[in-house]
Amino acid sequence: MRKFLLVAALAVGAVATVGGCGTPSGSPTAAAPAATITTSPNDTSTPDPEGAGTAGPAGTPKPAGTGAKPVSGTTGATIARCHTGDLSARLTAGEPYEHNDEHFTDVRVVFENTGGKSCTMYGFPGADLIGGSGRRYSLPRAGDGGRITLKAGAAAHTVIRIWDVPNAESPTLPSQVELTPPDETTHLTLAWPKSLPVAFTTSTEPGIGLPNAIEPVAAGA
Template identity: 40%
Template sequence: MRSNTTARTARRRTLRIAAAALTAAAGLSLTACSGSDITETKPAAHADTGKAAAESSGAGSATGEQGADAQPGPGAKDGAKAGASGKQSGGAQAAAGGGAGSSVERCHTSGLKAAFATGGDAVPDPDADGATSTSIVLTNKGGSTCKIGGFPGVDLKTENGGGVWSLQRSSAKSHGAITLKPGDSTDFTINLALTKEEEGFWQPAFAVVTPPNETTSLTLDWPWGALVDQRGATRPATFVNPIG
């Protein structure tokens, strides 16, 4: 009986030890699996983070490509504002520069003096039979530089002021603006059809000159003889040419 009991006890111990060993092995196996899962999870998490960072970095490029459809971040807004400010500043400087370059005003009537040129070849030929001219000189009598160009207005008036002949312009092109410093002069010519006939003539007493783009005039005494009366003509032989 004892030997049988001893034998059974020995077998039970062996079974318990074997079971314990199997349990321990199973526990170690589970621990290893569990540990393996954790280890693999962490790299996976890091990989996702890296991917998200890459996508985030790529989002900036996408925003740049999308332009106005994208919603830029605060930094992008600040950058855009800075860029816009820079452009506006540059534009303002350019405008200021342009303003400085074009600050010379046009010549006003009050700053000009007019006179017929009476020296040398400037005097019209009374025997030219309508193919002659006279010149009117405009001088900057002011204290600042000014610009003048284009066609002046010229009205010829009789002694009593009862008649006015507004001269037509020639077909010549304007020479552009001329800069006159204080004391500088320029001129324009008037083609004349002088006549000595006792009929069909017009005798001016005054020449009223209105500078370009002005509304006030300068009045000069007419120093020459009578003109062929062509006030109603389509292409009269007496007409005004541009300044310069």
């Protein structure tokens, strides 16, 4: 009888020892790291959740992105923001389209990282249209965006939406546009499309919000 009890006690102790080696239920697990939007030179996609080129202008102006902080890459190296001297720019005017019985034209601006190393962009570029007489018009900002990382040779874009107003008071045909990358103080100058006059207004319009606006930068060309 003593021998049977001793064997039973040893068996119970063995079961208790095995149960204590596993991970207790309900133990916290590490959260997955947040995704990072990164563009590469061979990335030909143009992600644009707002449907650039088809949707109408946003209705609420947003402040320019400021105070951008450097981010760290997977190797721990700090990735600085993209400086004006590290970027080239080009623009293309799209075809006119209709929204809420009004007509608009989107001008797509592409920034390319020519600096030879990765950099980040976040927020809105500054965009000033310059009239033939030197009159200056700063485009309002509208929409929401996130931080993107551009590898060397990769591109990001923004969209300038222009209201086509046949009967606008004193529409102006700009000669050029000055583009200031987010958080920078120097600009890139490009010729404005010769067939695209602009009503220099910052007032909102019923049903369409801001008639002219620039969107935040997004990944891809």
